[in-house]
Amino acid sequence: MKIIDPHVHMTSRTTDDYEAMASAGIVAVVEPAFWLGQPRTQAGSFVDYFNSLIGWERFRAAQFGIWHFCTIGLNPKEANNPRLATEVIEMLPRFLAKDGVVAVGEIGFDDQTDAEQDCFARQVELARTFNLPVLVHTPHRDKKQGTIRSLALVRLLGFPEERVLIDHNNEETLPIVLDSGCWAGHTIYPNTKMDEHRMAVLVQKYGSDRIIVNSAADWGISDPLKVPKTIAVMRAQGIAEETIARIVWDNPAAFFAQSGRFDVSALEKRPDMDRRQKFETNSVLRGEPAQAHR
Amino acid sequence: MHDASHGSQNQLLVVYTGASQHLGRAPLALSDGGPDVVDHWTVEDGGRLLFLLVRHEASPSPAAFIDAASSCYQQGDAREQQSWLRAVAFLPDPARFLPLVVDACRTNILPLFESVACENPYPARHFPERNFNQMVLKALFTGVALARILGLPERANPELARMASDYADERRAAGRSIPVDIALAMADRARTRTDT
């Protein structure tokens, strides 16, 4: 089965992960800009981070046959540093114009402060300007309230709900999100957030409309194979193949295609095939495959 | 085009980035075949060169142009940087951009390295010997065919021949194959041998 992992922080992962993901059927990933575990102290650090998402990481993924897209935004944790937040939001436009940037995100609430709400709103306006969808992170603490506030803000701003993906849902928040027009993401983690079995139960209860699953793997305890592992559990629970395919392929593809920069038909062939063709037409192909060297 | 000539630097960057969405990546098929150098260009590459030339005409000072052109490179994604590197040889007074082009050779992103090293007259024309040799060696290391490096026969030099031959020794010692086209980097040595 072809799989999109629509939320995974590959910058923190190894080439072994890429290899395993490709062989488990993952064809494309979306890497949202987020924090790095350690707060950044200057706007320049964001410039380099965003550049690595649209440059090096995309190339690295392609070497393993995986299409890499990203979302660009100021995350809610670092929105609480007002000087930094202003500088970063001012430079977002030039990144939001780039190819392969398929949404604004991840934005949203963490501590649910006024500063977070302000940055959230300003970035939703940027999404409107650049005609991009929005990826919204929901907080670990006081999640239900944070989800309700996020939906209320989207509505207040008059931003089209079908262009918003509310992420990291659980049993409590999913029905609330489905009642709106927004899409509902689920992060399958080893210990927290949501697991494969609970996810299968949710699909049995709510179906597959606007439902999305991701690994959100990063530098913490997480697993970049959680989407394929969730597929296995859903199958074992007797969930229909079409339902599963909608959740792990059609839905994320349809959501990000709203950016106009996520061409599902182009995903039919793996990106490294392109490179091999390029070599064949342009030059003598040597016996060894081209590789990145440090 | 107006934004490219008279707009603020930010407007120029937007136009430069937007070339991929507005012009696309179809091959730049020139009707008469065009010079070999542009064989691998796409329409967006051609458009971006045009933006930079227009900007040059409209720039109040050389410094303003250097600044504008440099930020198109520095703030570009890999595709935009690729277009820039293909075009830099055709900008007025291209030698002033040498540090950026030399730095681009340090990339790990192979297509970016290829856009400097392959089908590009810039390195042979402007690189100091040391940087030129490093680039040729990197092409050997990364499996890029040396025939794609323009001006390599003219720029061949004893130091490059030594580096290539050391590389061949290293491969042999490790029991690995030696690139068939490594002789192209040793042209100088061959020439010296027939001379004496």
Ligand SMILES: [Zn+2]
């Ligand atoms: Zn995340």
